[in-house]
Amino acid sequence: MRIKSLLSAEALLAVISLFLIVCLVSPALAGDIQNKLVAESALEQVMKRGVLKVGMSTFVPWAMNDKNGQLIGFEIDVAKRLAGDLGVKVEFIPTKWAGIIPALLTGKFDVIIGGMTIQPTRNQKVNFSIPYDYTGQAIVAHKQLAAGFKTMEDFNRPDVTIAARLGSSSVAAVKQFMPKAKLTLFDDESQAYQEVINGKAHAMVGSAPTPAFQALKYPETLFIPIEETFTKEPIGFAVRKGDFDTLNYFNNWITVVAAEGWLKERKHYWFETKDWESTIQ
């Protein structure tokens, strides 16, 4: 009996001392970790460097080069405003779409502002901000090859070839809506369109509004079989995982500029007018 009580007293003492140690040490530890997290966040690095490095890829009319070799587009406006509000300079790193996530993860830039749709599979590798824009997939088809095609089902056949951009959300849309169709993938959207214009693919699936623009440009070969977009996909900034300071800033920045109506105004300019076209060709 005595031994037992002695043991329990000792055990109690040990527990209390352990608790005290934890109480004394943990605030300091937690503080350290917090400081370290803040210092390592992309936001802090950007402020220290004075430069926001933005990963993007050419995607009309999100981001493209104009005649003077300057980048223009919806994403470019967004990234420039973001950097301006942070009080830093902006630097664009044009990157191949297929390799843009590995480049973010290996620290080639701070954030992807490149019309990246928020997808659960992508979200496993990166963190997304709240959406600042929505896009949808549209389809443009070859007049002779896809003559008479009017619905998604017409394209959902094994003898139909669909072109799309590698690694884009168009690929997921094609697999979902036309799983039977044959899919050919290209590094750039322009090559995918060319494939349809050349008559090697029946149709091309891409983010609106470019399919419609292409149909206008090549009225004798291309047509729009389905008028409206068949998906609605949110677009967000992508940052490295675990960086909640940066994410919080981006989320609130998006909320603020959306409330101002600025995002809507910019979107109207790039997606609903073609005033910018003379600066390209």
Next chain:
Amino acid sequence: MKGAILRKKPRLTLLDAVIMLVVTAILGYIGYRITVGLHYKWNWSAIPRYLFRIDENGNWKANLLMQGLFTTIRLSIWATLLATIIGTIAGFFRISKSLFKRLLGRTFVELIRNTPPLVLIFIFYFFVSGQIMPILGVDDFARNASESTQSMMTFLFAPPRFLSAFISATVTVAIFEAAYITEIIRAGIQSIEKGQFDACHALGLSWKQKMQYVILPQTIQRILPPLAGQFISTIKDSAIVSVISIPELCFQGMELMAATYLTFECWITITVLYLILTLSLSLAVERLEIFMRRSTA
């Protein structure tokens, strides 16, 4: 005799005329097919602006494609220089008396030569450069350098924001080309007749004297044609680094295509620019070969 052949005026024979006619017809047919068969709308007028542009002050400035060409040239020059150095060292290792050096040289050549360059590029860019460049502090150095240092860096290598990517690209291309140069140099030295080595030995020349005065002058003349081929290859292979988004000619062309949808115009322009670069190098090497043949004859 050789000079006489070189200077002989070319005469147009009937066969030449027929061949030229056939080639023109084929090119014309391809152009016709693209325009009519594919309904392709040519728009060549958009291209010159992307080569050179006039800025606000009325000065001529290199635009996207020419910037890309300059990056390709810079990348090729540095990669060639580095590859020649690595290749020469590894080439001497391959014929060394020491087993360790021979093994080292052999491992290098076989490892690099039997891996697709694309795979090497990805490994270097995402793993090696991702780990090594931050440790070396290349990025911070480039960003914090003074204005004049930065502009010099831009002229010699790349703008500060692309510097670390440019260096990893150059190193990868250099290592890849070095494996081939190693073999060219090894084969070149080994092709020198055994009597030459024996003579050096009999004369009591040191290893350095033997190489400097006897072996290397003969080797260089022999390896110049394959070496030139390798240098031209370097320019062409540099297009591979477009996959890691180095703004060289091929990447810039593809970016332009993505923006303007002028697929054929862009590819044709890129092809012509590469040809200008490689053909002029070919001609220069041919001149050098003739010069060397004369000076040793």
